[in-house]
Structures are given as structure tokens and as C-alpha cells.
Amino acid sequence: MPEKSLKSLHLPQPQDFDAVEIIGGSDDWYQPSGSEPVDRSIRPAAPEEHLPLVDMEVDLAGVKLKNPVVVASGTFGFGREYNQFYDLGELGGICAKGLTLHRREGNPAPRIAETPMGILNSVGLQNPGVDAFIEEELPFLRQFDTKVIANISGNTPEEYGIMCEKLAEAGVDMIEVNISCPNVKAGGLAYGTRPELAAEVTREAKAPAGKGPEMVKLSRSITDETELAKAVADAGADALSLINTLRGMRIDVNTGRPILKMNTGGLSGPAVLPVAVRMVWEVACALPGMPILGMGGVSKGEDAVQLMLAGASAVAVGTALFADPYAPLTVRDGLRDIAARKGLERVSQLTGGVKPW
């Protein structure tokens, strides 16, 4: 055994750090004169970073968003709740809660189940109906300096047309046509999986909308989303938004019952991010130049950057709101900082920048 035992070792003590003397120099670099002794149990703050300014404006099918961060339909109501936390004018845009021609009460509870890094929901398009939205909610949303995107679901192609007409007249900035809701039997389910039906809905919604751009929301977790995307694009869609939730199920092992009263529901949250990035990339490759609003599991700046690199012009934040009401603002600031560190002048330069192997 060596002579020297652990006992004889001298571990540097905190005072040793502060008592350090620099021979032939000043120790001002180490401890500013007159300041309190430093608490070394806390990690010192990073040196202040001076990032260049980045132009955050993006163009989504002709609609100018002040920044690329939109909130996803169904996670933000009609904005009233989160306006208690911050000014809605901070957001690039708001996709309002999905509307139907008539009021719907939605599915019975439980409508939510937590899953690994995600949630399943089966709300079932509970909404006050398109007329009530135009009368009571749209004037509220219009007060803010942000773009308002109405989201619609219909039972028939004609219903989509009627709703588009009403909303175009009322003056929304964009209409998101939902053909991919997993929680309603009519509408979504049939249209979102069959290209010819999806195209019919797109045409019907396009005709009366005319003025404002029409964006079609895809993804029913079918194997090849690009076929559907092409059909919708050929039928006149001005933009695409994806992904919608992916169907899933969770079972209570004690009772043997599914948690959701509807048995299955739509999966969202960080768990779906890689699926969203892949689908946005595939659709962007298949349809170069088609504006895409990317969404699915975005909860921080880096997630948004991934979707933009994959081909999205703007991104939506949804489920992350439930963990942190300020998530869209955190995503916006994170996105800005990443773009700045990359030396970009405009955040829109990220779009489609992926360098695939």
C-alpha cells in the first residue's frame, strides 16, 4: 500500500478559490472589487450573447405572418383563454377551434389519455357552429394584430362549401379545410383517406372562398400521404397543413377498459414530432413550391426549425400549450435565436434547407 492515504490529501476549499493571488497582476478579472463573494454552488450565467436581428416574417400562400409560429386548431379554443396569459398579437397566426356547420357537443368524456410524451384525445369537434363563431368569436379575434385561420369540417362536400362561403364573407385570413379528423365518423374519415373525395372537397371549398387562400389539413396516418397531397393540390389547394393527430389507444390494465370513452383517439405531443418531420419532408419533395404549415409535437425552437428545414413555411404549436401556456412564445424565440446563430437574415431562409444524404 502506498504511504499517502486519502486522509492526507488536501481538497481545495471554497475559500481557496476566493483567496487566490495572481502574482504580478490584479485579480480583478476574477472578482470585481466591492462585489459580494460568489456563490459557487450555482452555475455562473452564460456570457451575454449579442445575436444579429432576424426578419421573422414569413409568407404562407400569400398570407404574411409576422412570425412563423401559429397555434394549432383545437388546442387554443378561440383565443380567449390564453389571452389571459399574453397578448394574442404576439402570435404569427391562430388556427381557431374546428368548426362544423351546426353546433356540436362532441364525444362523451373521458376525452383525454396521457401517453409516453404525448396525449390521445377524442374531443369530437365540440364547437358552437360556424354562425356563432362569426357572430361571437371572430370579432374578438379580430382585435389582435395576428392572422386568423378558420378550421372547418363537413359531413358532405356541400357543407364545406357553405362554411367557406360564410367565412370568406365574414373575413378570415385563411381557411384550413380539415379532411383528417380521427374523431368523427362522418367527414374527416372518408375524405382524408381517398384522394378523389379529398379533391372533391377541396374544389367545393375553393369555389366560394375565392378571395382568401385555402389550406387543406392532411394526414390520417395512411401509408402514402403524397398521393393525397397531390390530389388536393391539383384540385386547387393553396397550401397544406400537416400532420393531424395519429390514431392510437390506451387501455387501463386494471379494468381492461380503454381510457377514452370512444376507445381510440388522436395522438399528439412530442411523440409524433419525427412522424411530422418525415411527412412534411415527403410532401415538400413531392410538391415543390407548395406552401406547408408544419405541425406535430413542436414544443421548442429546435422542433420548429426541423419542420422548416423539412419544407414548412410556418409551424403550429399545439399540445405543448397544455404543459406550458407560453410554449408558442418560447418556440418563436428559440426559432429566432437558432436562425440568428446560423447567420440568417430572414427566418424564411430555413424552409426546405434540409440536406438529405
Added chain:
Amino acid sequence: MKVERKCKIVSKEWLNHDAVYMVLEVGDMVRTSWKGPGQFVHIKCGDSLLLRRPISVCSCMEDEPEDLLAIVFEVRGEGTAWLANRPVGHSVDVMGLLGNGFTMKLEGRYLLVGGGIGVPPMVGCAQYTAGKSTAIVGFRSQEKAILLPQLEENCAKVLPATDDGSLGYHGFVDALVRQELEQDKSYDAVLACGPKLMLRNVAKVAEEFGVPCQVSMEERMGCGVGACLVCACDMTDGTRKHVCKDGPVFDAKEVDWNA
């Protein structure tokens, strides 16, 4: 303006194997968002879980420099286990106060009915009514009984019941509510919090005696503020309201008990 904030845990006590009593420093939360006993807070339970956990307020007070808020919760799963294991001095991310509490007259006389982990908000109700109320509280067994001393201190009378008879009345609280109302129905209202079946039975008894009844409902929740619409509660008029924003307290006559 509503905020979420980091709140320091100033004390923590285990009331039994499952239940934790925790006091938090909550800034000006009570001063700015208190509406009545029966509201809840929405707490982030670790980074690996996406959803916050809604926990009803047991008792709260305005204080300087920070308001104080007491919660009582049971360890039911991963999230509540994480919260229960936070040491005193650590902080947790809290949104609140959320929802609407019980509608009460200051110093009114109420029949407070709690079942299991539905008992804690009844302490806040009792404190609000300055000792005039009666509490009827049910637990599975004596080991599960919580907050009895706090209720004794703030109520004119406390009647416990247990499913197994190990403490107080052997049976369910609705039988005790019936007994009490038979003797004296001059209460301003019956206020109840507990499992849905208990609430339904208590509401039925209150209606028989013509006493108004308010119930605090529970449902799996998402955002906690009324935006995501998942915590639906079926109403007698066929609509579906939301526990987080429209409730958690509803008039018992509004609730569709057959849903």
C-alpha cells in the same frame, strides 16, 4: 392576467401512506385569482410527463410577502408520486387559481360533504363559514381518514363514515346526509366533493329535502383553462360543459347524472 409561476414548497407532511399535505408560497396568486373555496391549481409534475395534474385547493390565505396555499393529494400515479417526493425548499411550476369555487355566503351555514380525496376542499369551505357548518366525511377505512382535526376546528359538527365501519358510521355518506337533513334542513346548501357516484347520491338526497346542492366534479383534464375541451361534463340540457372552466363546481340540478 393569469400566470404560471415557480412556487416554493414551504412544508410537506404525509397524512397516511398515500396522502400528502403540502404548503406552497404562491406569490400574489390568492390575491389576484381567488374566487371561492373549491378552486384548483394545475401543477407540472416533472419533465417526462406532458400534462399537468389538477389538484384542488385545501386552504389558502393572503400573506406577505407571498400568499400561502395548501394542497392535499394522493399518490395515484407517476405524476403525483413525483410531486409527493419533492423536498421542502424545492419549487414546482403552478398555474392557478383555476376554475370556479363553491358559491357561498360569508358565514353562511352549509352541510359540507366530502368523500376520500374530495375532503380537502371542504376544509377551505369550513374555514370560510367561520365554524357554523356541519361536515359529513367518508373514507374507505380509518387508515384513510384525513383532515379530521382541521374539520373539527372549523365546523360546528363533524360526522365521519367509513366503508368498513372502522371509524364513525358504517356505510356511505349519503345515509348520514339523509339523517342530518331529517333532523335539520335549515342549511343554506349542501356542498359536496368526492367520487361521482357519491355526488349523485348526495344530490338526490338534497333534492328530496329541497336543499340546494353544489357538486365539485372531476374529469381527466388537459389545458386546465378551457381551451382544449377535453374535460367534458354532461348537462341535463344536453350540452357538454367543461370541468376546468365552467366548473369544477356545478349546481347539482345542472348535471346529467345518468350520462
